[in-house]
Amino acid sequence: MYKKFLSVFLTVLLLLSFAGPTYAGNTTIIINGQNVTFDQQPIIMNGTTLVPMRAFFEALGAKVDWDQSTKTVIGTRDNTTVQLTIGSKIGKVNGQNHALAVEAQIVNGYTYIPLRFVGEALGDEVNYSNGVITINSNKAPPIGKLTVSYIDVGQGDSILVQAPSGKNMLIDAGIPEMGNTVVSYLKSKGISKLDVVVATHPHDDHIGGMPDVINTFDIGTFYMPKATTNTNAFENLLNSLKNKNVNSMYVKAGNNIDLGSNITTQFLAPNSSSYDNLNNYSAVIKLTYKNVSFLFTGDAEKESEQEMLNKGYNLKADVLKVGHHGSDTSTTADFLKAVSPKYAVISVGKNNDYGHPNQSVLDRLNNAVIKVFRTDLNGTVIATTDGNTISFNVNPTNTTSDNISGNTSAEKVYVDANGHGLIKGNINSKGEKIYHLPGDPWYDRTKAEAWFKTEAEAKAAGYRPVK
Structure with missing residues (x-):
């Protein structure tokens, strides 16, 4: 009798060892306080929870790419890159190998990845209790600090400001295809409400992703210049504002935005009612928190820059968001001298068709000994300040040494006599x-x-x- 029982028991174990994945229909996944569901159910294999690749990375605010030639998943958030190859029990985090309990795999035509490994690789806290998986990222700035995220949206702009008061401001949202990227990034920061949203001007690479943002979050006040254009992106923006009955206002130079105590936020442009070029309608914003200031310029060109100079505005800022993705239409020598920043951020796409950033602009920045960050090289750039000092999540791209506090460090630079990289x-x-x-x-x-x-x-x- 005992032998027969043992035989049956071993047979069952053998069958289970060859069994396919178990769908985790009763598993609840909560990311930054929000219940998250996917079109494809999570599965359990060998005690490990696997989730659908793209949906999970995007829910964590990460960009995801797929290399068909190597069957490799590449997820990137801030300064972290996670690589998983189908069938391999080695995962990579910023190029370093890590052993996996269960490899990434394709199940019923969908790519699945290990939940805990990916969440923790991106720096999130992952907990499991009674069928509930809770994932928390570093959502809010530390108490008393302000953060500015220059989100990597390719060839476009999108900037998130998180104030110590708890108020949030979004400036632009990239092209239409980047709407989900912006939404995912905001969710990864635990944001459910945007107190202020600014569309600097009605070009697709600034307003294209706005409908996704408007349809997803509660919006306090929406600002945009009094300018129109005949594009689908602009029409979609207007329809989304109307359908959700969002409080909207036209940008006017001199108006202030309330982001809490110790912060002054003012529009410095546009200063005319009519321009030949839509870029010059760009809303330009100066934000000052205690002793540290930021200047956000949209795509403002030479004409708008000269108007701000003529108005006598105090343009001095520690961090400059370089105008028009580093095009030579912007960031004139006189304007740069007036701003006199310590740091500059260029929001620009890799290998873009416009040749941005222009070498003449880079030369002006370098000659002025300004530390430059670029989203095409650095990914999302995050500045954090207590109102006196500034730290960044990545190193600048153009310096051999720096005194920036935080997660940055001096790094050897390899250049030839002409300054070209080696x-x-x-x-x-x-x-x-x-x-x-x-x-x-x-x-x-x-x-x-x-x-x-x-x-x-x-x-x-x-x-x-x-x-």
Whole structure:
């Protein structure tokens, strides 16, 4: 009798070992206080919860890419990149190998990834209790601090300001295809209400993602310049404002925005009622928190910059959001001198068709010894300030040393006599992005797909060091 029972028991175990995944229909997933559901149910394999790839990364506010040639998932948030290859029990976080209990895999035509590994790799806290998985990210700024996130939306602008008062302001939302990226990023910060939303001007790369934002969050006041254009993006924006009955106001230079105590936020442009170029309608905002100030310029060009100079506004700011993605239509020498920033942020897409940022603008910034951050090289750039000092989540792209506090550090710069980067980035036969330093045995045997000045630049562009 005992032998028969043992035989049956072993047979059941053997069958279970070959059984497919179990769908976790009773599992509840809560991300930053919000109940999250996916079109494809999570599954359980060997005690590990796997979730649908794209939906989960986006719910955590991460960008996700798929490399078909290597069957590799690449998720990026802030300065962290997570790579998972289908069928491999090795995951990578910023190029470093980590063992997985269960590999990423394709189930019924959908790609699934391990929930806990991905959440913790992105720096989130993951807890499980009685069928409820709770994920919390670093949502709000530390007490008494203000954060400004220059969200990586490719060739476009989107900026989130989180004030110590708990109030939130969003400036622009990228192209239509980036609407979900912006929404996911805001959710990853635990935001449910935007007290202020500003559409700097009605170009698609600034307002395209606004309908997704408006339809998802409670909006306090929506600001935009009194300018119109005949595009689907602009029509969709107006319809979403109307359908949700959002309180909307036209931007007027001199008006203030209330973001709480110790903060002054004022519109400095536009200063005319009519322009030939839509870029010059751009709302320009100066925000000052105690002794630290930020200037957000949209796509304001030379004409608008000169108007602000003529008005005698105090343009001095510690951090400048460079106008028009670094185009030479903006950031004139006189305007840059008046702002005299310590840091500059350029929101720009990789390998864009416009040649942004223009070398003449980069030269002006470098000659003025301004530390430059770029979303095409750094990803999302986050500035945090207590009103006296500023820290950034990434290193600037153009300096050999810095005194920035926070998660940054001095880094060796590899340049030739003309200032051109010497770190060689190539793509190997497996489709992997790898960079080589001068002196590397493989340095002269690789084809350069890109050149970098620092290892941080290479990593920000998705390249890993050679093994």
